Amino acid sequence: MSAEQNRILIVDDQPDNLEILSFILDDHGYQVRQATSGPIALDMARDYPPDLVLLDIMMPGMNGFQVCAAFKADAAISDIPIIFLSALDRSEDKAKAFNIGGTDYITKPFDSAEVLVRVGHQITIRRQRQQLVQQNQQLQKEIEIRKQAEIQLKLTIQRDRIFSHITQHIRRSLHVTTVLQTTADELRQALEADRVLILKLPSPHNLEFMAESIREPPLAIHYGMAEGLDCLEFQNLGSNIRQTSLLYDVRELRMTEECHTLLEQLHIRASLTVPIFQREEPWGLLMVHQSDKPRRWQPWEVKLVEQVAGQLAIALQQADLYHRLERANEKLRWLATIDGLTEVFNRRYFDYYLRHEWRRLLRDQQPLSLLLCDIDYFKAYNDYYGHPAGDACLKQIASALRSSTRRPADLVARYGGEEFAVILPNTNLTGAQQIAEQIQAEVAAQQIPHNSSLISDCVTISIGVTTHVPTRTDKPEHLITAADAGLYLAKEKGRNQYQVKLLSEYRQKGHQGEDDPK
Numbered sequence: 237m238s239a240e241q242n243r244i245l246i247v248d249d250q251p252d253n254l255e256i257l258s259f260i261l262d263d264h265g266y267q268v269r270q271a272t273s274g275p276i277a278l279d280m281a282r283d284y285p286p287d288l289v290l291l292d293i294m295m296p297g298m299n300g301f302q303v304c305a306a307f308k309a310d311a312a313i314s315d316i317p318i319i320f321l322s323a324l325d326r327s328e329d330k331a332k333a334f335n336i337g338g339t340d341y342i343t344k345p346f347d348s349a350e351v352l353v354r355v356g357h358q359i360t361i362r363r364q365r366q367q368l369v370q371q372n373q374q375l376q377k378e379i380e381i382r383k384q385a386e387i388q389l390k391l392t393i394q395r396d397r398i399f400s401h402i403t404q405h406i407r408r409s410l411h412v413t414t415v416l417q418t419t420a421d422e423l424r425q426a427l428e429a430d431r432v433l434i435l436k437l438p439s440p441h442n443l444e445f446m447a448e449s450i451r452e453p454p455l456a457i458h459y460g461m462a463e464g465l466d467c468l469e470f471q472n473l474g475s476n477i478r479q480t481s482l483l484y485d486v487r488e489l490r491m492t493e494e495c496h497t498l499l500e501q502l503h504i505r506a507s508l509t510v511p512i513f514q515r516e517e518p519w520g521l522l523m524v525h526q527s528d529k530p531r532r533w534q535p536w537e538v539k540l541v542e543q544v545a546g547q548l549a550i551a552l553q554q555a556d557l558y559h560r561l562e563r564a565n566e567k568l569r570w571l572a573t574i575d576g577l578t579e580v581f582n583r584r585y586f587d588y589y590l591r592h593e594w595r596r597l598l599r600d601q602q603p604l605s606l607l608l609c610d611i612d613y614f615k616a617y618n619d620y621y622g623h624p625a626g627d628a629c630l631k632q633i634a635s636a637l638r639s640s641t642r643r644p645a646d647l648v649a650r651y652g653g654e655e656f657a658v659i660l661p662n663t664n665l666t667g668a669q670q671i672a673e674q675i676q677a678e679v680a681a682q683q684i685p686h687n688s689s690l691i692s693d694c695v696t697i698s699i700g701v702t703t704h705v706p707t708r709t710d711k712p713e714h715l716i717t718a719a720d721a722g723l724y725l726a727k728e729k730g731r732n733q734y735q736v737k738l739l740s741e742y743r744q745k746g747h748q749g750e751d752d753p754k
Contacts, residue, residue, distance in 0.1 A: 242359050243267045245286040247277040247303065248321065249295045253344070257290060257321075260348045261355065274298030278306055281313045288358050290342075293322040293329070301336050308337040315365075317358045321346075325615070331652050334583065339576070350623040361576050368568050375561045382554045386547075398426045399543050406551050410558045413447075415551045420449035423524065423544055427537060430503070430527040434512075434548075436520040437477065446520065451527075477518045480542060483507040485530035503527035508538065510545045514552060522548065575650040577627055578634035586649035586657055590712045593645075593661045598706040605660040605668035605703040608719040609637065609675065612696045612731040614654035616688035629684055629695060630654065636678035640671055657719075665703040665736065672699045672734040691731050698726040699734035714739055 244266050246257050251272075258268045269286065271277035275298060281289070289307070293300035300320060308314050317339040322329065330341050339361075340354050386407070402422040409415055416434050424432040430451045436444040483489070484506055486499050499505075506526035512519045522545045573585035581589070590606070597604045611617070611633060618626040630650075637648045637656055651657040658675070660668055676697060684695035700722025704715055722737035729735065 242288070243269070243284070243286040244288045244290065244355065245269050245271060245277060245281060246290045247271045247274065247295075247300070248290075248292040249273060250292070253292065253321070253346075256346060257351065260346070260351055264352060266355070274300075274303035274306065277303060278310075278313075281307070281316065282310070285313055285316060287316070287362055288355060289316055289318045290355075291318050291320055291338075293320055293324060293333070301332060304333075304336050304338060317362055319354060319358060327653060334652060347623065353624050353627070357576065365568075365571065368564060368571070372561065372564045372568065375557055375564060379554060379557045379561065382550055382557065386550055386554075399540055399547075402426060402544055403547050406547055410555045412552060412555050415548070415555060416447040417449070419522075419544060419548050419551075420447045423522075423541070424449040424451070426540070427524060429524045431523075431525040433523040433525070434520060435523065437518055443521070477511050477521065479511070480538060481507075481509045482533050482538070483509075484532050487530075505529055506531035506533070508533050508541055510538075510541045512545045512549050512552075514549060519549070519552070575634075578630050578650050580634045580638065580656070581647055581649040583649065583651060586647070586651065586659070589647050589649075590659055590715070593659060594706050594712040594715070597661060598708070601705055602662050603664045603703050603705050604715065605663040605665070605671075605701070606715050606719045607658040607660070607668065607672055607675070607734075608651065608700040608716070608723045609633075609656040609658065610698050610723055610727070611654040612691065612698055612727075613686065613689045617686055617695065620688040632682050632684055633679060633695070633697065636682055637675055640674040640678050646671075663703070665701075665738075668701050668703050669734070669736070672701050675699065676732070676734065696732035698723060698731045700724070700726060701734050701736045702738060703736075704739045710739065 242265075244261055246254055246261075246268060248254050248257070248270075249272050254270045254272070258270060261268045269280060269284075271280055273295060277289070277291070280286075291300045291303055295303075298306075300322070304318050304320070307316060307318060318337065319340040319342055320333040320338045321342050321344065322333075323344040325343050333341050339358055342351060342354060386403075402419065405418045405422050406415055409418070420432040420434055423429075432449045433445075434447040436446050438444055486496075486505060486507070504525050505528060508524040510522045512522055522541060524541060573581055575582040593604055611629070614626065614629075617629060621629075634648065634650065634656065637658060641648055641658060641660070645661045647659040649657045649659070658671065660671060663671070676699070679695065679697045682695065686693065686695045689696065700719040702715060702718040702722055704710065704718070706712075718737045718739045722735045725737060726733050726735040
């Protein structure tokens with residue numbers, strides 16, 4: 237979608253800020269509207285929803301946090317991303333902004349390049365999510381269309397009791413294997429036939445065995461024998477797989493002795509074959525066989541098999557749509573757990589996973605380790621290199637953390653700002669220390685220049701490490717508190733290191749939490 241179609245609502249009580257931001261965004265093709273207070277912004281958003289809101293925090297009456305909460309509480313506008321604007325640069329202010337529902341945070345005075353990058357990033361994420369939602373809705377519409385087609389078909393053939401019975405059984409499942417086998421079983425019983433086969437057509441002269449229903453075991457066709465049906469279905473019936481074909485008595489046909497012998501071995505005396513279509517192309521064959529005597533197929537029997545083949549085609553399409561919808565929903569669920577910038581898990585999923593693993597390891601009485609990581613002097617890095625470079629740095633650090641955790645159960649998450657967290661289930665203190673050392677080695681190997689650091693000419697990282705076997709008297713939050721204490725100690729001792737704080741040790745010293753030495 238072009239920038240001209242992207243609508244941005246700027247909410248700020250300072251006319252100068254509105255003018256600066258509007259100039260930056262107008263110049264790059266965005267459609268900008270302005271609001272000088274929270275209530276005005278809410279009314280404008282409800283009347284004409286924007287694609288993105290830039291929201292000042294410090295406003296009279298209704299502050300930015302209250303406005304954001306009002307947005308999130310209104311289902312009609314709750315999905316609109318919000319970037320907070322503020323001269324406040326404290327970690328607690330940023331944390332509050334993200335916890336209340338903000339998607340990004342821009343500090344004043346504004347840097348036009350940073351504003352454009354962060355706005356463009358949020359617009360891109362919103363468009364991608366909207367596309368997935370639209371695809372999801374389209375799939376749901378297609379399924380609804382198929383269901384309506386089924387209803388109409390059922391009404392049309394309601395007088396046909398047998399077809400109605402078969403249709404009901406087919407519709408009980410969306411699994412292809414179950415649908416095919418149910419069709420074969422119900423159709424054979426309805427027609428009192430000796431055998432019903434369903435074959436798939438990967439190519440015109442190649443049959444894939446999909447389902448079989450037989451009256452008695454000696455009539456079963458082995459998978460390796462299915463290719464012999466080519467003799468019957470193609471040589472003697474003209475190879476036209478797009479039309480219904482009837483065979484009353486194979487002994488009346490002119491064929492080679494080899495074919496006669498094969499048909500005797502397959503117990504085929506009479507055959508009714510109907511094609512199954514998918515998207516107007518032959519998908520396979522629905523075949524009904526009489527094994528011991530000739531059979532003159534009645535018109536109602538032919539019509540029934542054709543109707544069942546049509547119903548089967550719909551069921552196959554519905555199963556395909558169902559699985560596609562499941563994949564689309566799974567992708568949406570996945571996106572909701574990922575941090576948009578670093579592509580590691582976000583804070584919301586971190587909180588869920590920590591609680592989940594805590595409960596599991598409480599049952600198993602196994603250790604759970606947690607690492608809290610903070611990039612040293614990252615504010616100075618942003619001030620020196622700019623926020624776009626800071627974003628690139630965050631991505632590299634996230635990559636280093638992922639490289640250091642290779643077990644499927646290990647989880648790397650962006651905890652907030654320049655902080656990352658690593659959850660290590662079933663990991664004792666020694667293992668957690670090894671991971672911490674590996675992370676520091678990976679970060680050092682990145683060789684990210686940092687001319688504003690007081691301890692190194694490259695980016696470094698401080699880590700708080702803790703390990704605990706969960707008990708019923710403890711909570712997951714206690715593990716976070718201990719890891720945070722370890723991180724505080726690592727910074728206090730000079731940064732670019734890890735320090736261990738066990739939950740028991742932290743309690744014995746009676747710490748109640750301290751300010752983080754940025």
